[in-house]
Amino acid sequence: MRREPGLSVRLKLTLSYAGFLMVAGALLLAVVWVFLLRYVPDGAIMALGRFVPNRSDLLRAFAPAAVGVLGFLLLFGLLGGWVLAGRMLAPLARITEATRMAADGSLSHRIRLPGPEDEFRRLADVFDAMLARLEAHVAEQQRFAANASHELRTPLAITQTLLDVARNDPRREADELIERLHIVNARAIDLAEALLLLSRADRRSFTRESVDLSLVVEEATETLLPLADKRGVTIETSGEVGRTVGSHALLLQMTTNLVHNAIVHNLSERGAVWVTTALHPRFVTLTVDNTGAVLSPRLLSTITEPFQRGTQRIRDDHAGVGLGLAIVKSIAHAHDGTLTIAARPAGGLRVTVHLPAAHA
Numbered sequence: 001m002r003r004e005p006g007l008s009v010r011l012k013l014t015l016s017y018a019g020f021l022m023v024a025g026a027l028l029l030a031v032v033w034v035f036l037l038r039y040v041p042d043g044a045i046m047a048l049g050r051f052v053p054n055r056s057d058l059l060r061a062f063a064p065a066a067v068g069v070l071g072f073l074l075l076f077g078l079l080g081g082w083v084l085a086g087r088m089l090a091p092l093a094r095i096t097e098a099t100r101m102a103a104d105g106s107l108s109h110r111i112r113l114p115g116p117e118d119e120f121r122r123l124a125d126v127f128d129a130m131l132a133r134l135e136a137h138v139a140e141q142q143r144f145a146a147n148a149s150h151e152l153r154t155p156l157a158i159t160q161t162l163l164d165v166a167r168n169d170p171r172r173e174a175d176e177l178i179e180r181l182h183i184v185n186a187r188a189i190d191l192a193e194a195l196l197l198l199s200r201a202d203r204r205s206f207t208r209e210s211v212d213l214s215l216v217v218e219e220a221t222e223t224l225l226p227l228a229d230k231r232g233v234t235i236e237t238s239g240e241v242g243r244t245v246g247s248h249a250l251l252l253q254m255t256t257n258l259v260h261n262a263i264v265h266n267l268s269e270r271g272a273v274w275v276t277t278a279l280h281p282r283f284v285t286l287t288v289d290n291t292g293a294v295l296s297p298r299l300l301s302t303i304t305e306p307f308q309r310g311t312q313r314i315r316d317d318h319a320g321v322g323l324g325l326a327i328v329k330s331i332a333h334a335h336d337g338t339l340t341i342a343a344r345p346a347g348g349l350r351v352t353v354h355l356p357a358a359h360a
Helices: 009-037 055-103 119-168 174-203 213-231 248-264 297-302 324-334
Strands: 045-047 050-052 209-212 233-239 243-246 271-279 283-290 338-343 349-356
Touching (some): 009 055, 213 283, 233 248, 243 349, 248 283
Antiparallel strands (some): 045 050, 209 243
């Protein structure tokens, strides 16, 4: 937006200081003038053989002095106001410079304004916190873009390789090629749908309604029971009715992702998953525990980022696309909730989602 050039804030403050000082000086001189007039007669008189000045004489003597005083106050107000305004606005200059650097793409710069707690200090601290969040968000988005590009390129490269092999080897069976292309294409579609779902949750573009988490858990676990039976994992559900406000489809997707991850990233034999819902005065919780490998704290700090997996990279028909917990985190935040992940001492994870209760 183009704006007409105007006076600087420092000049405005200077003029304000000088104007206030001039008004205060003029009022003071007016008071002195009124006070003197009370004791000066209108005409010239003689008292005890001496001449007593009248009001005309007082005006001729007082006016030049008053003009000189006002001129001095004007000069003093301009100079003093300019210096004081500069000192007062010095922190604002640092904040402006930091803002300009951030606009140019430098998010690592911090103001770190020294001095006591005041309006400028609070503004600088809030701006530093905002820059820190922006820097972390941009870094996360850059990693997401790089990982998404890699994940999208992989099925395309595999498809290209299969087609090249089929073209160079006409004797290769078409059914095998079609089956492999179908698997690769299905994975690419799953990845694209997961990216769209993640974007939808981030935009919060959904209709809110009352949702019972316990019913959502039942629906998700029933859908995933065949996968659990195939992998030899038992699922136990428990808890109480807990209603929240949000999108039933997104909350079902969130629960399905949590249970799916708990089944896939589990022990190879005799694995277990526990899904619990609980109602509290102001929020409801969904907790998913599973057995599995012992995870390091470093891995836990990045496990909710897109395309991060809890254990080694799994390549089978239920591997997922690496967006499961990222989608869970995004859906929880879109519903004004929080996601907490902790490693179980015996191995595996405990994932807890806190959502506002419907009555709250």
